[in-house]
Amino acid sequence: MPAHAIGGGGTFGEAEGDVISASAKSSRIKVTQVSGPIDGGGTLSSAEVNWEPPPCWYEPVYSPQQLKDFAENDGNGDVSVRQSWYGSGLWTDHFRDEKDATNYFGSPSAVKGYKNYNIGKDGYFWRGVAPDLEELDSSQCNRLMFWEDAGEIPDVPEAPTPETLAEYAYNKVKVPQTEVELKPEAKSTVNLPTWVWLDKGTFKEVKVRAELPGTGLWAETTAKPVALHLDPGTNDAETYPASGNCEIDEDGSIGTPYTKGNADKTPPCGIRYLRASNGNPYQVKASITWQISWEGADGANGDLPDGTFETTQDMNVQEIQSINR
Structure with a gap:
């Protein structure tokens, strides 16, 4: 030929x-997940919609x-x-x-x-x-x-450059797909708060290293969880705090676990539904924001746009049944 x-x-x-x-x-860039989930993790989406590697x-x-x-x-x-x-x-x-x-x-x-x-x-x-x-x-x-x-x-x-490798590694970062804890779990009641939390250690920093053989160039991209945003799945609801943004503590926990006797209290992180779902569960979206930074060869370092990862859970909401005599 x-x-x-x-x-x-x-x-x-x-x-x-x-x-x-x-x-x-x-x-030929070699990518290694230094910390975080090796299998089953989710891929981040940039919070800046116009940013691309x-x-x-x-x-x-x-x-x-x-x-x-x-x-x-x-x-x-x-x-x-x-x-x-x-x-x-x-x-x-x-x-x-x-x-x-x-x-x-x-x-x-x-x-x-x-x-x-x-x-x-x-x-x-x-x-x-x-x-x-x-x-x-x-x-x-x-x-x-x-x-x-x-x-x-x-x-x-x-x-x-090291920044090139850091940006390349951005799309290789795998973060936990853990669902948030809800109380009541999967079924709530109108006007009673649903508590949302994650135990400590659930979300920790995730680090990915990218190296380009034959160049001496490398970069490590680190994703640090900083906030959880709650979307109740309906306009007929209130979130706690009002912004829907729950901070992630230094120990990796979010909110406060529900304990018996707290049903009528206001949770630091949670949702209060104002209307029943009537057989069609609301889709509760929990979006974790990850702050992205990097460091690389020759002392280079910087920040990249925040990343987000979202999970969805069903929530059925019922009316309180009462009888009048």
Whole structure:
């Protein structure tokens, strides 16, 4: 089959460590959940609806020997986020035989070739990575695969930084899906308060570490639970406090557990329903706000938009039955 070039494609995923991927939608960033749920956790949504993690970045893909093995034994893959080469001839011409290549989708449009894959030199060939090409500006991360000496980060737009890794890790944070405790449980009565709480230790900081092999770059993104917001599922209800925002204490607890004799008292965190649900349970939404911060290589640090995670529980509300004589 003759060699030819077309636009890039593939499925986004992680090609960790020494695993090589021919797709520019696969990242080698290694993500580790340092603390928090390993299985069964929920993914955060940004409280800032317009915030998104970086659309693309550059990262090292091949050592000289790895590129030689790929080019001469496979030769089908992405040479940039928007350009794929199919057939070993394109790869060997450019990276082995010093022939210039054309970048149809970016700048520079003509790229000088390499001699024998730079074998004998210490470094990596870098390429852009983009999770979603449809959302990517055509001017971003569109350089053809290029060389960078070991220990160096390329001086180009969209070069990776610790903040890039921190933002990448944002969507990898897994937080507990624990439901809040309700009293009365699943069934309440009109005008009597429903107490809401979580025992201490239920919500603790969650930390995720992201590392980009071959660069020395790393970042740890930390999510700290700071508040619970209650939505009773109907306008015919009051929340305690009135804002519906219950603070999370330093020990990870929320509100105060219900104890016998407190039925008529006002809970520090809770709901009072004003109308019966009439057979169709209200959907109580409990949304935890997580404060996001990060620290990374060379002392870099900062904050990211708060994250939220929401759970929904059924609540049936009945009228108090009374008999008049």
